[in-house]
Amino acid sequence: MIRNLPARWDLEADVVAIGSGIGGLSAAITAHEHGSRALVLERTEELGGVTALSLGELWVAGNHHALAAGFEDSPDSGYRYLKRLSMGYGEDTAILNNVLHARVALQYFEEKIGLKTRVIPHCPDYYFGTTTDAVAQGRLLEVLPFPAQTLGDWRARTRVSPLVPYALTHEDIFENGGVANMRNWDFDLMAKRLQRDERCLGAGLAAYFVKGALDRGIGLHTGINAQDLICDGSRVVGVRATKDARDVFVRADRGVVLAVSSYERNAGYNKSLGQQLDLGSMVFPSIDGANFRLAGPVGARVARVPDITSLGFCVPGEETPDGEPLWRSALQPIGLPHTIVVNRMGRRFGNEAFYRSILYAVDIIDGGTQTHPNFPCWAIFDGQAREKYPFGSVMPGQDLPAGFGVRADSIVELAQRIGVDARALTDTVSAFNSYCGKSEDPEFHRGSHPWSAWMCGDPGNQPHPNLGPLLRPPFYAVQLHRIGGSAIPAAGVVSDHHARAVGWDDRPIEGLYVAGNSAARLETGACMQSGVSNARGMTHGYLAGRHASGRPSDLLQKERGRFGL
Amino acid sequence: MIETEQRISIGAGIEAVWEYVADIRNWASLMPGSQSCAVLNRDDSRWTLKVGAGGLVKTVIVAVHIEQWNAPAGVIFSYALQGEPVVGSGSYGAARKSAHETEITLKLRVAGSGPMSRLWEAMSTPLLPQLAKAFSERLKLEIEGAAHAAPPPGASSGRSSVLGGLGRWFLIRWRSIIRCGLQQ
Numbered sequence: 001m002i003r004n005l006p007a008r009w010d011l012e013a014d015v016v017a018i019g020s021g022i023g024g025l026s027a028a029i030t031a032h033e034h035g036s037r038a039l040v041l042e043r044t045e046e047l048g049g050v051t052a053l054s055l056g057e058l059w060v061a062g063n064h065h066a067l068a069a070g071f072e073d074s075p076d077s078g079y080r081y082l083k084r085l086s087m088g089y090g091e092d093t094a095i096l097n098n099v100l101h102a103r104v105a106l107q108y109f110e111e112k113i114g115l116k117t118r119v120i121p122h123c124p125d126y127y128f129g130t131t132t133d134a135v136a137q138g139r140l141l142e143v144l145p146f147p148a149q150t151l152g153d154w155r156a157r158t159r160v161s162p163l164v165p166y167a168l169t170h171e172d173i174f175e176n177g178g179v180a181n182m183r184n185w186d187f188d189l190m191a192k193r194l195q196r197d198e199r200c201l202g203a204g205l206a207a208y209f210v211k212g213a214l215d216r217g218i219g220l221h222t223g224i225n226a227q228d229l230i231c232d233g234s235r236v237v238g239v240r241a242t243k244d245a246r247d248v249f250v251r252a253d254r255g256v257v258l259a260v261s262s263y264e265r266n267a268g269y270n271k272s273l274g275q276q277l278d279l280g281s282m283v284f285p286s287i288d289g290a291n292f293r294l295a296g297p298v299g300a301r302v303a304r305v306p307d308i309t310s311l312g313f314c315v316p317g318e319e320t321p322d323g324e325p326l327w328r329s330a331l332q333p334i335g336l337p338h339t340i341v342v343n344r345m346g347r348r349f350g351n352e353a354f355y356r357s358i359l360y361a362v363d364i365i366d367g368g369t370q371t372h373p374n375f376p377c378w379a380i381f382d383g384q385a386r387e388k389y390p391f392g393s394v395m396p397g398q399d400l401p402a403g404f405g406v407r408a409d410s411i412v413e414l415a416q417r418i419g420v421d422a423r424a425l426t427d428t429v430s431a432f433n434s435y436c437g438k439s440e441d442p443e444f445h446r447g448s449h450p451w452s453a454w455m456c457g458d459p460g461n462q463p464h465p466n467l468g469p470l471l472r473p474p475f476y477a478v479q480l481h482r483i484g485g486s487a488i489p490a491a492g493v494v495s496d497h498h499a500r501a502v503g504w505d506d507r508p509i510e511g512l513y514v515a516g517n518s519a520a521r522l523e524t525g526a527c528m529q530s531g532v533s534n535a536r537g538m539t540h541g542y543l544a545g546r547h548a549s550g551r552p553s554d555l556l557q558k559e560r561g562r563f564g565l
Numbered sequence: 566m567i568e569t570e571q572r573i574s575i576g577a578g579i580e581a582v583w584e585y586v587a588d589i590r591n592w593a594s595l596m597p598g599s600q601s602c603a604v605l606n607r608d609d610s611r612w613t614l615k616v617g618a619g620g621l622v623k624t625v626i627v628a629v630h631i632e633q634w635n636a637p638a639g640v641i642f643s644y645a646l647q648g649e650p651v652v653g654s655g656s657y658g659a660a661r662k663s664a665h666e667t668e669i670t671l672k673l674r675v676a677g678s679g680p681m682s683r684l685w686e687a688m689s690t691p692l693l694p695q696l697a698k699a700f701s702e703r704l705k706l707e708i709e710g711a712a713h714a715a716p717p718p719g720a721s722s723g724r725s726s727v728l729g730g731l732g733r734w735f736l737i738r739w740r741s742i743i744r745c746g747l748q749q
Binding site for chain 1: 615617620622687688691
């Protein structure tokens with residue numbers, strides 16, 4: 001291992017977490033609670049990381065809230081569910097370790113920092129109804145609204161999301177008809193929460209952990225960019241960071257935790273690690289693969305799992321505070337009734353209401369023609385969809401902004417205007433409309449997942465929440481672009497069951513830990529389940545904080561035999 | 566409909582305040598995120614603003630119509646966001662407190678229209694008071710800064726230069742705060 005000790009240390013701690021999302025903050029808080037001095041280095045000026053941009057779901061199998069509510073579940077069932085999702089691309093030990101510890105970590109943070117969570121009512125696992133060991137509700141949790149006024153001066157420097165309505169909970173949204181029925185939402189409640197700055201969803205989840213760190217006096221350093229790990233020849237002992245163009249040497253007597261998310265804003269890494277071209281992104285620019293840049297020189301191993309390329313769009317006139325285009329996900333609007341997605345041949349190519357189905361098809365390569373047959377692609381919808389549903393931030397009944405999408409009085413005209421074969425598109429729409437009448441999509445089984453109806457459907461639409469014909473002009477087409485999966489990556493740094501980074505020799509790298517989306521996604525493998533990313537960040541941080549403080553968890557050792565591992 | 570009222574005292578006479586307020590381009594330039602102002606005629610203008618909220622910055626074009634100019638004591642206006650179902654109205658009132666002090670009252674109202682009107686109003690609830698406060702305080706700073714920058718009769722040139730420089734420094738700081746502030 002390299003030896004690059006500095007002449008001086010500017011900051012000293014036992015555990016240094018790089019990144020202030022749920023992974024870094026969990027590690028710092030856990031380390032503090034176990035007697036270590038902890039601090040957090042955050043590259044941007046705001047705390048909360050990608051966690052704050054998310055929907056804030058936590059997927060925790062066998063959690064105490066579900067059990068108390070009488071929902072039947074267990075870690076064993078959760079393990080079997082994730083193992084099936086992984087399709088062999090994950091690692092069974094990593095899956096089990098995550099499932100076992102997520103519920104422990106959840107209770108730990110509820111007890112220590114006052115994290116308040118509850119079961120999201122009627123929110124099923126992605127694969128409920130189609131695979132065994134999936135549950136109808138109980139595993140997906142969300143936070144209760146967090147009073148951000150309690151963050152004091154840090155309130156304005158704790159990140160919120162421009163993409164999700166963080167003044168409402170899942171329960172507020174989905175018990176009132178979901179995104180499809182925005183007009184039914186309780187806007188008085190939204191106004192009250194915005195005025196009081198009560199945060200829900202990911203912004204709320206992140207804020208709970210920021211508060212937990214503040215309450216413990218954990219040093220939260222923003223605007224400081226980790227450049228290299230410092231090693232003493234046998235272990236990682238610190239970080240060289242820069243702040244205001246000056247070096248800052250940060251000593252970490254017990255460990256450094258890499259919790260810097262992934263590489264979605266690094267086009268080179270997207271191409272070479274993710275095999276993804278020209279991605280837009282919903283995350284901020286600092287998510288550029290710092291985990292690899294930092295851990296690479298000390299020999300950390302990288303692993304990759306099969307991944308999807310998401311689809312999204314920019315609404316003209318919307319941008320980020322950095323002045324960049326604001327990308328929005330197409331996940332929800334393309335699953336609504338009266339809406340389909342077609343490729344340049346005018347053909348559907350997947351189940352639009354289940355993003356984990358259609359998105360694997362986006363980047364399929366036709367080796368015969370050296371093309372991506374399903375990209376570019378367009379969302380096609382009719383006047384009924386426009387009248388009833390939002391499309392991103394374009395509200396129901398509102399005209400599409402100038403420069404956004406194409407409008408035509410017929411499907412033929414629409415096809416001609418976007419350069420798609422008119423006959424094929426007409427046939428596609430006709431076939432889809434006939435499926436809607438039968439409430440069954442024999443081609444792609446759209447609507448076969450109860451989760452699709454919950455997340456992307458209109459519960460009031462008959463005969464099916466995800467199936468509604470395209471009949472009423474005008475007709476619309478919005479070209480969809482490739483975007484990243486909100487920093488949930490294909491590749492990451494390999495870690496062991498204590499969240500220690502692992503080298504190419506399969507041995508842990510002493511003093512280096514990795515958490516959340518910085519870590520290889522071996523707990524989920526090929527497929528994915530919402531809420532796992534936040535939960536694994538929290539769990540990795542908990543495990544890293546304990547191990548670095550000399551109090552490693554032995555839960556996996558106790559349980560693994562039961563699973564034949 | 567959401568409404569808010571903001572009062573502020575400006576250290577300048579009502580005529581001096583009016584001299585500034587009578588030019589609609591000055592109003593537009595005081596708005597947080599102001600990009601440009603196209604004056605169509607004495608009563609109508611189009612303001613392009615970048616409005617920030619919750620990490621989102623949105624470019625909006627506001628059509629402003631002056632209903633009444635009541636020099637120097639008041640202005641009544643209405644406005645509409647182009648392409649968005651949002652309209653509003655408001656008033657500017659000025660009251661002479663002394664020869665060198667004027668009390669300003671700014672009233673703003675916003676109303677959504679159409680099926681999502683309550684969403685627009687919910688989102689405006691925290692924004693509107695911030696907007697009115699920022700506008701009023703910046704109006705005060707601009708007018709008082711200009712008053713300090715102009716050498717009063719009999720004042721030494723050295724003193725006015727220092728105060729003018731200080732005023733400009735405050736203005737620059739204030740502009741940077743405003744640009745970031747409403748986006749937080």
